[in-house]
Amino acid sequence: MIENPLDSSIPRAYSAAAVQMNSTADLQANLDQAQDLIAQAVAAGARLVGLPEYFAFLGPESELRERADEIETAGAEFLAGQAKLHSITLLGGALRRPANETRVYNCARLFGPTGEELACYDKLHLFDVDIPDGVRYRESDYTIPGAERAGVSYASSDFGVLGLSICYDLRFPELYRALSGEHGADVIFAPAAFTAFTGAAHWELLIRTRAVENTCYIIAPAQTGVHYGKRESYGHAMIVDPWGETLADAGQEIGFALARVDGERIKAVRARLPALRHRRLT
Numbered sequence: 001m002i003e004n005p006l007d008s009s010i011p012r013a014y015s016a017a018a019v020q021m022n023s024t025a026d027l028q029a030n031l032d033q034a035q036d037l038i039a040q041a042v043a044a045g046a047r048l049v050g051l052p053e054y055f056a057f058l059g060p061e062s063e064l065r066e067r068a069d070e071i072e073t074a075g076a077e078f079l080a081g082q083a084k085l086h087s088i089t090l091l092g093g094a095l096r097r098p099a100n101e102t103r104v105y106n107c108a109r110l111f112g113p114t115g116e117e118l119a120c121y122d123k124l125h126l127f128d129v130d131i132p133d134g135v136r137y138r139e140s141d142y143t144i145p146g147a148e149r150a151g152v153s154y155a156s157s158d159f160g161v162l163g164l165s166i167c168y169d170l171r172f173p174e175l176y177r178a179l180s181g182e183h184g185a186d187v188i189f190a191p192a193a194f195t196a197f198t199g200a201a202h203w204e205l206l207i208r209t210r211a212v213e214n215t216c217y218i219i220a221p222a223q224t225g226v227h228y229g230k231r232e233s234y235g236h237a238m239i240v241d242p243w244g245e246t247l248a249d250a251g252q253e254i255g256f257a258l259a260r261v262d263g264e265r266i267k268a269v270r271a272r273l274p275a276l277r278h279r280r281l282t
Helices: 027-043 061-066 068-086 167-171 173-182 196-214 263-272
Strands: 014-021 046-050 089-096 104-111 117-122 128-130 136-138 154-157 160-164 187-189 217-220 222-228 231-234 238-240 246-249 255-261
Touching: 014 027, 014 217, 014 238, 027 046, 027 068, 027 255, 046 217, 046 255, 061 068, 068 089, 068 104, 089 117, 089 160, 104 160, 117 154, 117 160, 160 173, 167 196, 173 187, 173 196, 196 217, 196 231, 196 238, 196 246, 238 255, 246 255
Parallel strands: 014 046, 014 222, 046 089, 160 187, 187 217
Antiparallel strands: 014 255, 089 104, 104 117, 128 136, 154 160, 217 238, 222 231, 238 246
């Protein structure tokens, strides 16, 4: 446990961007799209930037398996290179495949302004769900769940403590409470490819709830539109503050949500409503 979860570690206010993409099976086109959006976000003042889940590839699962090594290498090199090029801290929803495995880890990788990797998180909760609109998802068919005991991933940075999560994790508050209450996360990333059906019902609700529960900022980059077949994402990349206020929403177009993240705002909210300090464990 941190000694005082009311004390934000953010030294100053800064601008952050949650990028919104429409990734497909075209790896190079996805990287080009991400590169353009990062440049736009940086030009708008962003120093902390997040790309969505599966930013480098969002195509059929069979193709993902076949090209996993190529996608992993290209995605990691891209994130490190772009972070260094723009001197930013950059997160992207990527993948990695262990040796002698046919399945992959769905991961979030965080890189610092010199291109060094600060943290890597393997998604704990896999989306095995039959959506009422008729689409069936079985993420466990091609994805390995992260290890529970080592599942919490965060990094100290110039922008405070940054916690990592991915998409379906939003429905499991224990992960977020561990990041905020035990590790002092000021900002938690939630890169996603939320389905169009569930997104319309729960996306904003879940993001705002996680922000309020943990009195932290949530930066939620998102996928939008149709990717292949019936696979369609909801969009609405968002940044929400510790009081649950939506600061920026990208709608359903390719682009980004840009907002100011302020350590003083976190301190003020945590002083006004010190829920992290009041929590009791049974």
